[in-house]
Amino acid sequence: MSTPLVSFDRTTAEDDPFRWYHVRDTFAPADARALRETFPRDGFRMVTRTGLAKSYAMYHRQLHPVDEAEADVAGLAGLWRRLVAEVTGPAYRAAVAGLTGLPVGDAPVEVNVWRYGARCWLDPHVDKPEKLVTHVLYFNEAWPARRGGDLLLLGSSSGDDVVRRVTPAANTGVLLVRGEDSWHAVERVHGEAGGLERLSAQVVFHRA
Template identity: 85%
Template sequence: MSTPLVSFGRTTAEDAPFRWYHVRDTFAPADAEALRETFPRDGFRMVARTGMDKSYAMYHRPLHSVGGGEADLVGLAEPWRRFVAEVTGPAYRAAVAELTDLPVEDAPVEVNVWRYGASCWLDPHVDKPEKLVTHVLYFNHAWPAGRGGDLLLLGSSSGDDVVRRVTPVANTGVLLVRGENSWHAVERVNGGTDGPERLSAQVIFHRA
């Protein structure tokens, strides 16, 4: 049996301001470097919205839709094909279920990658009710202080009500359990276009 790509061995369970998990050393060093070096660069589209419920601007590429689909893997490097295969497979599902005590073994799953360049952001929001839990993974080699782009875990719908701040540092991630009070946001990325983009992936489990 091959060694799992994703590890939850260094995970801290948190309950403020809502239930979430801080994951460190997600990948072995060689795997983390391979994923970072081959992070997808094409196939993205800008998604942007300004509205009453949620405003945002960022670049998005789907890798696996809820219904599946090999077309989402076109052009992906082998480390990322392995990543998608694992996070849509039974061993990863079982690990998430054991960690969170949520029924994700048979839950529909989607996988996306995101790039946040200069002036990209995501306003305070609570995930839609059909979501159970979201695993966000970070792939930057480093993230400079003052660049913005932190994940903000909020005590309310106010962007100023920051209870926890998670910097998107290399080889870490978070699992966010969806709840009526699970307010969160992504701080606007500061600086010019010559600065680094915030690189992340999301694995989202939906209610059946």
């Protein structure tokens, strides 16, 4: 039996401003490097919305579930295939359930990758009620200060009410438990980022 890719050994539970978990050293160093170097680059589409409701702009690709015609997961590197298989499997579900106390054992799961380039952002919002918990994993080797792109954990629906700021640092991640007060956003990536993109993946468990 192979060693799991994802580790929650260095995870801290936080209650400010709502329940979330900060995960450090998600992968072994060699795996983190290989996943970063083979991060998917094709198959993305720009998703954007502006208006009175939640506004955003970023690039998205869904890795799971996929249509039958996409069963080969279009050029995905071997280690990424292994990661998708792991986070949709029973051992990972058990680890998330043990950590959060949430009933994810039979929950439908969705896996996505995201690229935030210059001027991409995600406005303050609370996740939809059908979501239970979202695990966000970060893949940049480094994320320079003052480039934007931080995850903002908010005390209210106001983007100025920043309680915690989480930099998308290499080989870290967060688990966000959905609640009526779980307001969060992604700070706009500054235009002078010099082509640097914020790279992340999400594993989302939905209510059955």
